[in-house]
Amino acid sequence: MALSISTLTTTVLITALLLLGGSTSSDTNRTPRHGGKQLPAKDIDLLEFPLNLEYLEAEFFSWGALGYGLDKYAPNLTMGGPPPIGAKKANLTPFIRDIITQFAFQEFGHLRAIKKTVPGFPRPLLDLSATSFASVMDKAVGKVLVPPFDPYANDINYLLASYLIPYVGLTGYVGANPELESPVSKALVAGLLGVESGQDAVIRTLLYELALTKVFPYGITVAEFTNKISNLRNTLGKTGLKDEGLIVERALGAEGKIRGNVLVGNQDSLSYSRTPKEILRIVYGTGKEDLPGGFYPEGGNGRIARSFLQHN
Numbered sequence: 202m203a204l205s206i207s208t209l210t211t212t213v214l215i216t217a218l219l220l221l222g223g224s225t226s227s228d229t230n231r232t233p234r235h236g237g238k239q240l241p242a243k244d245i246d247l248l249e250f251p252l253n254l255e256y257l258e259a260e261f262f263s264w265g266a267l268g269y270g271l272d273k274y275a276p277n278l279t280m281g282g283p284p285p286i287g288a289k290k291a292n293l294t295p296f297i298r299d300i301i302t303q304f305a306f307q308e309f310g311h312l313r314a315i316k317k318t319v320p321g322f323p324r325p326l327l328d329l330s331a332t333s334f335a336s337v338m339d340k341a342v343g344k345v346l347v348p349p350f351d352p353y354a355n356d357i358n359y360l361l362a363s364y365l366i367p368y369v370g371l372t373g374y375v376g377a378n379p380e381l382e383s384p385v386s387k388a389l390v391a392g393l394l395g396v397e398s399g400q401d402a403v404i405r406t407l408l409y410e411l412a413l414t415k416v417f418p419y420g421i422t423v424a425e426f427t428n429k430i431s432n433l434r435n436t437l438g439k440t441g442l443k444d445e446g447l448i449v450e451r452a453l454g455a456e457g458k459i460r461g462n463v464l465v466g467n468q469d470s471l472s473y474s475r476t477p478k479e480i481l482r483i484v485y486g487t488g489k490e491d492l493p494g495g496f497y498p499e500g501g502n503g504r505i506a507r508s509f510l511q512h513n
Contacts (some may be wrong), residue, residue, distance in 0.1 A: 259308035264288035282323035287330020376474035
């Protein structure tokens with residue numbers, strides 16, 4: 202039986218609404234839909250927050266290995282954010298450069314994957330200068346290193362500088378996962394966490410092979426550097442032990458039976474978790490989530506990071 206004009210019109214309108222998942226022009230850019238389901242606002246904020254760390258990793262790895270960053274290789278991912286301060290190509294051997302190049306391109310993918318799921322935000326201002334890293338290392342060892350630590354000088358220095366980055370991000374993903382509501386959000390975080398954990402494991406393994414090597418000219422071994430960096434992050438985070446170096450007291454090793462600590466884990470060898478507050482305290486280098494500094498001289502971007510800055 203033929204449809205009347207009014208019935209046909211109604212059918213078309215209903216079909217259109219169904220295809221739009223029931224959305225109307227009032228839907229905002231803050232509520233992306235996946236499979237017809239709207240992501241909860243909490244999920245959006247928790248998925249956007251890690252972009253701060255992903256931008257940092259993408260730029261540091263890309264500049265270190267290739268001598269250029271997102272502005273050359275994936276400018277659309279910056280969303281117009283300012284270029285990083287002081288980033289440059291590192292003096293790396295071919296083997297380490299190859300690994301770091303892989304990391305860089307992986308981070309480009311992470312940025313893209315997050316922005317396919319949530320709106321995202323522009324790249325924050327990042328300070329990746331040798332001076333910025335030197336300041337962190339000085340705080341870690343408890344004295345001013347002479348000459349200043351230069352992350353771009355050689356393989357060991359660059360790997361120690363890299364030790365600062367992926368682990369903080371992965372603890373954030375571990376912390377965010379149980380707070381997420383949507384299966385879409387959980388699936389994304391699981392995928393990101395897998396690769397971030399892998400990057401951290403590779404960095405720690407490369408450093409573990411050099412654990413007893415003294416970092417020239419400081420007379421401090423690689424293992425001692427990692428322990429001091431981890432202790433600094435625990436201090437800045439202000440929530441107890443969530444970070445461990447490459448060689449630890451036997452009681453802190455797996456099953457309390459070994460001092461080697463190529464992977465970090467609690468008493469059950471499960472990854473530690475951190476909240477956005479803890480992460481900001483660490484990456485700002487100030488111990489305060491509302492006081493920018495360190496790698497983020499103007500603070501992080503996104504609703505969560507900016508909400509703390511509003512309390513200043």
